[in-house]
Amino acid sequence: MSAVRQSGTGVFSMNGREWSLLVACLLAVVIFSVASPHYANPGNAVTVLRNSVELLLIGLGMTLLLAMGGIDVSIGIVMGLAAIAIGRILGADGSPFVALVAGPLVGALLGCVTAAVVVLGRVPAIVGTLGLLGVYRTAVFALLGGQWLSGLPSSLTDLLATTVLGIPVPALVIALAYLIVWLALRRTPYGLHLLAIGNSEEKARLSGIPLIKVRFMTFVISGVLTGIAATFYVATYRNVEMSIGSTSALDAIAAVILGGTSILGGRCSLLGTVLGVLLLRILQNGLLLIGVPSLWQPVVTGVLIIGVLGFEAASNRLPLTRFQRARA
């Protein structure tokens, strides 16, 4: 077999990037354990995992978007709008099962709106979603009327804060979402088409790929995953604040890029995204515990993005072909 094997032939096969992320996670845990007496305990580990739930779901969708050469910077506020819908249903003492459906439904609808702008309207994804970000942010303010949704009933929480066969429901949902997205990406024509579009839209068109359908679908999938994230958000915090999701897009893009997905499209790693999310959350939690104010969290995320892309740009100048590196 050649040295330039395609990465990700099995669900859990790991490449060099993914191993180094795993090592980075472990290293961070060790360092924080030494630096802070409050760090190394099971309660904190649960906190980190708990804090990762929404970002893992959003990150899976963002991985597909970036792999396709797309992006969605409005994704955090999409989660906010879905959370408001869920909160309103719970606040009116609606059925938690209706609330359960509301998240993915609102997510899918907003995904359609984004797709209509970016795919049908042919507005570049970065600009189109930036425009939507402005619109949605005002929508969140208008819908909340300057007040938090707080003290929501615990009906949804009771439904989701349980375990099945000893496994917490959020973990099950994430595992299922991961498996479905992985299968779609690596085992269906949709995944091939998505990666071909990410590599070159023009070549994908010449190959007879249904460009519009694939791109539209991907924005909707990302919306649905974000809607599920909103469901867990509301179930956990039982309130929706004005600033909901304001750092989610930045965090998600950072985690996905950390994980080895190309910002230019055509190459992605779902496992890398999962590890990227964990590393990000471990760093944010650890820095907080050693006394760095949470105000600094976006700085850390921003520096990580710039650092990773800067490093990749620098290593692009090394005398290796692009694909040897991409597949290494």
Added chain:
Amino acid sequence: MTAPFLVARNIAKRFGALTALADVDLEIRPGEVLALLGDNGAGKSTFIKVLAGAHPPSDGELLIEGKAVAFASPKDAAASGIATIFQELALSENLSIAENVFLGRELKRSIFGIPFLKRAEMRQRVDSLLQELDAHISDPEAPVGSLSGGQRQAVAICRALNLNARLVIMDEPTAALAVAETRKVLALTRRLAGRGCAVVLISHNISEVFEVADRIVVFRRGRKVAERLAAETNHEEVVSLITGAHPDVRALEKTN
């Protein structure tokens, strides 16, 4: 002589006031490599774009196996068995050889209504195609980005064959290749014709054309000025046809 696969009659293509192509009559036969020669702007590219369905002709008609056809898009042409391998190959470097060969026409099985790829079957089919073409590519799972220019041409040819192409149009397939690679692609071209495919080859390299073509057609200023069997002409005559120094071409151009 076999019946032609495709007949072009009086094909003309005008872009506004500009006449890119006028009165082109041509027959393309299965199992034959037909080379199109001509200077830049002679109309070769416009002509193959008409054949490939990328440009509708302004005048004239195309017949495939005797039946008139009108292509609205490259997809129509592909459905009629015409595959074009463009100079800038439409391959996705990040996908494997097998994935590229089947891209857009994957083999799939439906499980709970979801189409899943038949990966093993696609790999086997590509493996046998590559062996049949003697393409010297051992692993159909390798990403196309790791292949040489000649190997990529082989993948593009596999893709055309897999689409059951009856006519393969190759636009300067050797333009960017090293000598050894060029040899391989020319051999591939011959094997393609050997399988009963009609092949139309555009090239600027006349000695290359003599090596591989059965018939040579020369375009000049949007017209077909000559058609020769490769065995019945030579390098000098072809050059004079291209440059317009040949008496036949002079006579033709005087009457127009």
